[in-house]
Structures are given as structure tokens and as C-alpha cells.
Amino acid sequence: MIKHLLSAADLDAQHATLVLDTAAELAAVSGREVKKLPTLRGRTVVNLFYEDSTRTRISFEAAAKRLSADVINFSAKGSSVSKGESLKDTALTLQAMGADAVVVRHPASGAPHRLASWVDGSVVNAGDGTHEHPTQALLDAYTMRSRLGRVAGLHVAIVGDVLHSRVARSNVLLLTTLGAKVTVVGPPTLIPVDVGPALSPDLRVSYDLDAVLPDVDVVMMLRVQRERMNDSFFPSTREYARRYGLDATRMRRLPEHAIVMHPGPMVRGMEITPEVADSARSTIVEQVANGVSVRMAVLYLLLGGK
């Protein structure tokens, strides 16, 4: 197994499948009355969060605790970090405390890569800037597999602010590794220049959501921040919602079996309407539950739990 999980591209098809298979085994534990496994007893996992993300932090914390690891939550707010301590000094502190794994969330793209060069333990990227969020991609693939039975051969549309989305980058990389067909959809202003050659030669780009929907098995809606309109990425939230939002009318264009995903947090009324988010096609709550199993699998495999 690899040492760090910094990018979804760190996983080849074999390793990615191993993570998903392991997650499925561990999910069975979550159904038991006693949810704990002794696997990582005595190991220390640090959650180093430079951004507020209760959802992701709690998911990693639950994952580590169910594997009996000691968990230290190191939040940038109210710590020495807010007093101006550098990432490197923080890394050396964690190193001295004997962290076996550091789970890091950071607003700067590439911060986990830097961290990995300064600590001996494993580094797990829990979202860095506008770069990647590999465990989100893993839990999304896991969710697709549990709902649709496979990932290879699926057609997945990723819709919205691809330019600023770490979820999109990791998903394109992982899904293409696993043999899915991926189309990114959004206004041209929110699709990165050269995104195809950058992420996957097979990646498709479309600016027309209605044209794409009848052909997909999965539609993954990305969060679109209202503030983006201030930088002229689109004229107004109303126009964005009209052209790229998923509402009930649009949802009816999907094939019968197709599912609707969202990494959260949702901006209801922007990229997704409440009736879509709460529909039977929606996997949004499942995604959260699957997150714990997938992160257990990642920590277990990276820390050589076997």
C-alpha cells in the first residue's frame, strides 16, 4: 500500500478497489452493537484542520476511534497556529508527539504535499484548497458501487464549479482510474483551461446539462458559492440555477436508475432544489455514512493495520 494519500492519482485501480473492498468489510462492523475494532490500538492519528469542516473532521474522528486509535484534534482556531506558527513548525511538533498519521484539511492547495515532506507518519489529504479531496472521491465511488453495483462503465456527470472544486478533481481522477466515463458540466468560466489533458485524456466537457442528463448513470452536483458571481463567473444565482441547477423537471430527464449525488454542504436553491435533494434518487445521506467506512479503510491500509 502507498504511504500517503495526497491525491486520488496516488491510487491505481488495484489499490482503489482494495480500499473499497476493505471499506465494505468494515461497514459490517458499523452495523454491530459494539462498533470498535482493536486494529489501530496504540497508534496516534492527528486531525489537523486549518479550515472549519465539522462534517469531515467528525467522519475521520469516528473512523479512527472505531479502529481504536488515539485521536488528537488539532484545530487551527484557538491554537498556536492562529498565533502565526508555520506549517513546518506545526509539522515538527506533531512529529515530536509521535503522530502515526496526520489527517490534514488546509485552504492552500498542496499543503499536504509539503507536510508529507516534513513528517515521518502517513499524511491523508482531507481537502486542500482548490486541489483535491481524495477520501471524498473514494466514498463517492463506494456509494456508486453500493447503489449501482459497479463503477467501471458508468457514465458520471460532475456538474458545477469544477474550477474551484477539490471534489471534482479527485473524482475525475479516481473514477477514470476505475473505468468510469466522466463528463464535467458547467459554464465555461467554471471549467479549468486544459482540464482534459490535465486530469484524464478521456474526460469529456459539456456546457449543456440538459443534453448530458439522459445519458448518465450518476449526476454529481457540486456546491456553487454565491460569491462567485461577484467575480463574474456567472451573471446571477438565478441564471446559474436556471442553466445548471438540478430541479425536479430536469431530474426527470435522467434514466430511471440514475442517482443524484452531492458532497455537501448543499446550497439549496442554487445547484440543487430541495425536492431533488430529498428524493429517492438522492444518496446524500448515504454518502455521509459511507464516509466513515471509507476513511476507516484508508487509515487501516495506510497504517498497515494487517
Place this chain on the structure above:
Amino acid sequence: MSSTTYLIKGVSVLGAEPTDLLVRDGLIAPESEARGAQVIDADGLVALPGLVDLHTHLREPGREDAETVESGSRAAALGGYTAVCAMANTSPVADTAGVVEQVWRLGREAGLVDVQPIGAVTVGLAGQHLAELGAMATSAAKVRIFSDDGHCVSDPRLMRRALEYVKAFDGVIAQHAEEPRLTEGAQMHEGEVSARLGLTGWPAVAEEAIIARDALLAEHVGARLHVCHVSTAGSVDVLRQAKAAGVRVTAEVTPHHLLLTDERATSYDPVFKVNPPLRTQNDVAALRQALAEGLIDIVATDHAPHAVEDKECEWGYARPGMLGLETALSIVLDVLGPDWPLIAERMSRTPARIAGLTDHGHLPAAGAPATFTLVDPAARWQVDPTASASRSRNTPYAGMTLPGRVVATFLRGEPTVLDGKATK
């Protein structure tokens, strides 16, 4: 004037047949006067006119932890330079006669290279009001190059006025070509690699649009324009058109833009973060060709020292810039090959002419100022950041093996470097 007379034996001036050079009283003297001279065996060495850097950040005053006039001068001499033009983005900004004279005086005190201050175009580099350009021109520092480098003079009316105004004293505006609205938050070249790394892109058009605009302005008012650190293939096309139209424009390229590409950012190591950013292989090829052809007139280092804490951090928080003085000649040699007349033209004669430094850029021959550099073209050396004379360590070439080593540098007959070591 130097009390020591040096006889440099068997040196090849710009690759020509070996000859002897006598250095006496600051000049290259006729060989008949060689009696009592200290002999330097220069067998296998090449003599170049002392190199002139049109774009150096010496950081003093303000960031003496990163570089001082003295430490930067030493790095320059070790790199074969005899003159450097010190950029204005110090703290306080070099936007008054007082600050440029201070830098000029510090350069004289260090005595390792001629330090020619560049003055800011606008007060505080803020892009609002013209600085007192005339006062800087008539100061002891005799400023002729003005630049807001680090910032673009993006206001077209202000740029037009600056270009026009400095005509009165044969000044030149050195523009950092970057349309700021197109590069807000930019971290690296916009393209395939930025899309993959999730770093905000710096599009090539932000540079090209300003060069095109400025060339038209310079033509309109009949002024001189110098373009700093040209980095894209498209900029080369714009320069080709401007020069063909007879615009008085000169341009520089940095060693790093001739050698490195945006793929380096994949490491997220900010030692590769620079402004303008490293571009693509296609751009590198176009820049090399333009330099060989003369569409790009000179090589300038954009030597930009930064303290460790400003580089040992997240990419997005790091300051842009890299060291260049001690490695420039080796990289140009690597890129252009041992075409010594061409190297002398691009790294000494033309930059001296643009900067109006009449003491520099002369071939070492009888009667000329003894301001020259001896290079061992056969030597290869490995770049060790800790061995740099700069106070900073942010070289992007760490561990690389480069051709050509500076053995000695002479400034008006005084050795500033001998046996590859600074004399002071």
C-alpha cells in the same frame, strides 16, 4: 586605482586564439609593460566583458535578512558580474533621490560590483502618482532606468506619461508586464498543470496584452520601453511585430524562464514559485530562439532573494522569486552553447548599453577598462544552496550540475573574484 599589475596568460578572449592580457591602473595595458606583474595562468579560460545584470533585487533597505547590497554584490561578482541594476521595490521604496543615493553609496562601499539603482516609476509603487523621476536622474545615483517591478504600471495614462516624461533625460521605463485584473490571486502559469494542481492560473495573455499596449504607447510618444522578464511565446510574437514596426523596445529573459517549466510546480515546493511564473516547454523553446535571434535583447537574472520562512511554507503563502546571480552564466552557457560573442552581447554589451553604463560592456583589449570575467568553460559544478554568497537559499537549481565556472572577475583592474573566491 589598483597597485597590483596582473598578467593574465594564455586567455581566450571570447573564444579566440589564446593571448595575454596585462591589467594595470584599471585598464588593459600594452603587454610591453608586463615587468613585475602578478601572473594568472589562464590556460583554457575564456575572457568575457564583465557581465551586467539589468534586474537584481538586493533587498536593502528593508529586508536585510534576505539580502544586503554587500551580500548581493558578492553573489554578483562570483557570478561574473561587474554591474547590477538594483530594483526599486525595497522598504522604503526607491522612489526618491535619498533612497537611490543610499543604495548607490552602499554599492560603492561594498566595492564588488557597480550598483546602479533603478528608481520607482510611481510613489510607493502604488501606481497612482509619478515619483520624482527627474530628481532621481540628477541625483548622485544618476538613475536612468525606472521600474515598478513587482507591480505593473497598469494605468495606461500613467504609463504614457512616464514613457514621455523620462525622454527629457534619456530614461527608460522597464515594465513588469502583468495586467493585474487578469492575475488576481494567480499562483502559477494557467494551463494543464495549474488545472491539475488546483492553483489559480496566471494566463499568458496578461503579459502579452500589456507588452502590446506599451509598445503602441512607446511608439506613439517616441519613447524607450524595456520589457522585464518576458516569459511567453506570445510575447515573443508581440515583440517581433513591435520591432519590425520600429518601436524603441528592448526585452529581457531570465535564466529560469530559459530552463525550467511549470511542471516543477508539481512538487508544490515554492522554490519554483516566481512572477511571471514558469511556463511551458513551448514557451521555453520560443524564448531560447528569440534570445539567439536577438528579438529578446538580453538575459537578466531577476535575482530575488527570500528569507527561509517566506519559502518554507505552503505554495500559496510563499513569496515569488528565485536566486539567479551565481548561476546565470552557467545556465546561459547550457542553453546557448559556447557562443561567447553572443553571450557577451546578451549578458554584457547590450545590457550596459540599455542601462547607459559606459564603463561596462567593453571587450578586454588594450586601452579598454579592465572590467572583465574569466570563465572555465570545461568545469562542471553542482549547485549547493548553502554555498551561495547570497543571504538567501532559494535557488531552484539545487543539486543540478551546470557547465562553466567563473574563475576571476575584475572591476576596473581590481580583482573582485580570484580562484573562484570573492576577494572581500
